[in-house]
Amino acid sequence: MSDPPAAPFPSDWQLRVRSSDGGTAGAGVLVSPRHVLTCAHVVCAALGVPWEEATTPRPGEPVTVDAPRGGGSWQADATVLDDGWFADRSPWDAAVLLLDGPAPATPPRIRRCGDVDRPGRAVSMVGFAHDELPAGTWSHGILVGRGGRHHEHVQFDVRSPTTTRIAPGFSGSGVRENRSGALIGIVCDADHDDRGFGVSGWMIPVEAVPNVWRGRIESASPPPRDSPRALHDLAVALSEVPTVADPDARKEFCALLDSRVRRRLRTDLPPLLFASRLVGQARDHGLLAEVFTVLDMVEEGSAPMRRAWEAAEALGDW
Known part of the structure; x- marks a missing residue:
């Protein structure tokens, strides 16, 4: 008697963006039941369009998005919003996509990255660097401070020699603040060695992307300090x-x-x-x-x- 098929795991808010040949172009994260935040260069990779920051026009063609971390068959087309293309303006490498159907999971708690002048905040991200590992691989790091090619971006360093390095397939991955579990940004770039692995990377904080949260981001106006x-x-x-x-x-x-x-x-x-x-x-x-x-x-x-x-x-x- 054969074993019954295993039930798929519930999908989480980390999605994958597919290329036209069925490979992996990068990742994306739910920021509402119908919106996905990813990198502009991931969209270009999915469509086979050359990526040139500041000059690449907004693509009109949809990209394919799926949810391999749920182990199921959910898939959708997603199109860049008219006001969701940031290849030619701050934060320079972001895109907000509209799904053509309901998302497979509940969007995460979203909070501002906020102050990065005090380094050491622990973060985690899961990327799709290997097609044979569809549920992704995890990398762990610490926020260091603002840096990279643009002031809006925030650097993180991989904190252990045994954790997964930042490789192709991590772009667009959600950066999770360990202490709260909230989404605070997406991976946009990495400093790669001659093997293509990065021990330092950069993220786009969620608050740098206008209207990305559609009113869902946690307020930056807390109660009075002496409340x-x-x-x-x-x-x-x-x-x-x-x-x-x-x-x-x-x-x-x-x-x-x-x-x-x-x-x-x-x-x-x-x-x-x-x-x-x-x-x-x-x-x-x-x-x-x-x-x-x-x-x-x-x-x-x-x-x-x-x-x-x-x-x-x-x-x-x-």
Whole structure:
């Protein structure tokens, strides 16, 4: 008796753009139930059109998009919007496509990349560099800062010698912020070695593409920095992080903190009171980001830590 066929995995919001010969031109990401964000040069590759930044006109022909990460047979045609071609204007290598039918998945949470002056934010992306691996391969990196050929673009560096390098097939891939899981940009370029592999790449932040989110992007206008509600919510979220909730783990964590914060904290307080005082001391010295980075290192990306990051974002620019 044969085994029943395996059920396909649900598709996610990372799509693939196909070339006219059935190969892979690059990737694209859902930004609404009917819109896909990708690179302009990926569209050109899919159509066999020469790519020349600033001079390539908007293609009128549709490209084929599919969802191999779902393991199913979904496929659609997608056409560049009249106002969705950015080969000749900022951000210089982006295209917004309209699907001819419903998307196979729910669009991701989208948030602004925002400040990149403090390097070290961890990101991940999945690209389609090998046709024999249709579900894609993952690469992990850290944001470094603005750079590349255009000021709008943000550099990321592959952070481990064992992770997948940025190769053809990653262009248009969604850059996911690890701590929130949100889409913050798309891969647009890489610095390749003589084998075609990149250890440094550049992304286009979502906020650099006008109207890409169609009103879905998270607001960049957070509650006031000293909002009592925002501060209370942050303290509650922190108190639920295991390192903060456990007295012994809390002591080890505090030993890693800047002395200006550490010497004013009592580790024998109830978790919520300790978390509230930790937030207050860290903000007084402008060290909240540093405290969160240390705690995140100890927590190794736990779910409560991700919720604490989300609560901290409500305080705006720390």
